[in-house]
Amino acid sequence: MTEHHTTVVVLGGGYAGVMTANRLAPHASVTLVNPRPAFVERIRLHQLVAGNDDAVADYATVLADTVRLVVDGAERIDTSNRTVALASGGSLTYDYLVYAVGSTGTVPAAVPGAAEFSYPIGELEQAQRLAARLADVPVPAPLVVVGGGLTGIEAATEFAEAGRPVTLVTDVLGPSLADSGRRSIAKRLAKLGVAVVEGSAVAEVRADRVVLASGREVPSAVTVWTAGFGVPGLAAASGLPTDGLGRLLTDETLTSLADPRVIGAGDAVSPSNAPWRMSCQAALPLGAQAANTVLARMGGADPAAVNHAMAGQCISLGRAAGIFQFADVDDTPRRWYVGGRAGALIKEQVCRYTLKWMRGEADKPGSYSWKTNPHRAQVAAQAVPAR
Incomplete structure (x- = not known):
């Protein structure tokens, strides 16, 4: 076995x-730190709740054999000494650190009762908690899903397809989609019997109902909160510069503004304060490009600017239907989409291929590729924060 003298710690599995760990595996001693022993398919968590997928995969199926997996949490990054304090009490040293801690579902503290009575769905444990709750709730009991983004739509349709009465409360249905895509989704929701309440804010969540800003009360045995995401506070707690949401601020090479040995990737990074949409579609190329930055620095070269294009948005609408919304390279939705059963097949293929692409990078590091966005440099120049 080749002995590597450069140590890389990747926070987040x-x-x-x-993707980062797999690309770096032949070139460095790589340790992946993750609080769970299995890979979580975030894009299937709504299926876990509905009971038709476990939303996890064995790391052996996606991670290179030479990557050391440490099942633990990271408590603090000490950039001066290049160490990471672990939740178990131990620590790891590194030459380079890749910050890829991802995102999580959040519940707003400003909404009375939301933290106590609603269920986010953005992490494995959150989804498992919701699934356990639903197992105790009769199928005819009413559910409320708060948030009309992609996660809210997927959750609402999954519950409705299982026979549960669902009300979806949102300001705008599918705000990231084109009008054509929104109309298609609205038709599917109506077909499944989902009541959509648009243009409404939630004023309060109670044990058995949701109170809207208008004063209207919507019965709810279980309230699922999908409006918004957050990121772990590790970067800020470690004294690293972050944006308003807590994402690690980096330059266009994904390098932390505070330390050239810290590289960011995925949902928890904000290059030039102009981050990509939180998604696996962005996370995979960001992970590969973070690895490229580390490799460049290891070789004494200047890292390349990060750049990748977006292709569209895949949304499952239960098991029998879905939609693929085409988009420009800058993620602006186009009017064209593929819906119905064909949309469901595309969504399922995308879910499967995310695992295949990671495994492919493990088997042949450097093989994963992506399309670029010719306008990225202009976007970054307009948004770059002052150092």
């Missing part, structure tokens, strides 16, 4: 972290 999601889509970005695994």
Whole structure:
């Protein structure tokens, strides 16, 4: 076995972290730190709740054999000494650190009762908690899903297809989609019997209902909160510069503004304060490009600017239907989409291929590739934060 003298610690074993670790595996001694022993398919968590997928995969199926997996949490990054304090009480040293801790579902503290009575769905444990709750709730009991983004739509349709009465409360249905895509989704929701309440804010969540800003009360045995995501506070707690959401601020090479030995990837990074949309579609190329930055620095070269294009948005609408919304390279939705059963097949293929692409990078490091966005440099120049 080749002995490597450069040590890389990757924090986070999601889509970005695994891609980074696999690309670096032949060139460095790589340790992947993750709080769970299995890879979580974030894009299937709504299926876990509905009971038709476990949303996890064995790391042996996606991670290079030479990557050391440490099942633990990271408590603090000490950039002066290049160490990471672990939740178990131990620590790791590194030459380079890749910050790929991902994102999580959040519940706003400003909404009375939301933290106590609603269920986010953005992490494995959150989804498992919701699944356990639903197992105790009769199928005819009413559910409320708060948030009309992609996660809210997927959750609402999955529950409705299982026979549960669902009300979806949102300001705008599918705000990231084109009008044509929104209309298609609205038709599917109506077909499944989902009541959509648009233009409404939630004023309060109670044990058995949701109170809207208008004063209207919507019965709810279980309230699922999908409006918004957050990121772990590790970067900020470690004194690293972050944006308003807590994402690690980096330059266009994904290098931390505070330390050239810290590289960011995935949902928890904000290059030039102009981050990509939180998604596995962005996380995979960001992970590969983070690895490229580390490799460049290891070789004494200047890292390349990060750049990749977006292709569209895949949304499952239950098991029998879905939609693929085409988009420009800058993620602006186009009017064209593929819906119905064909949309469901595309979504399922994308879910499967995320695992295949990570495994492919493990088997042949450097093989994963992506399309670029010719406008990225202009976007970054307009948004770059002052050092």
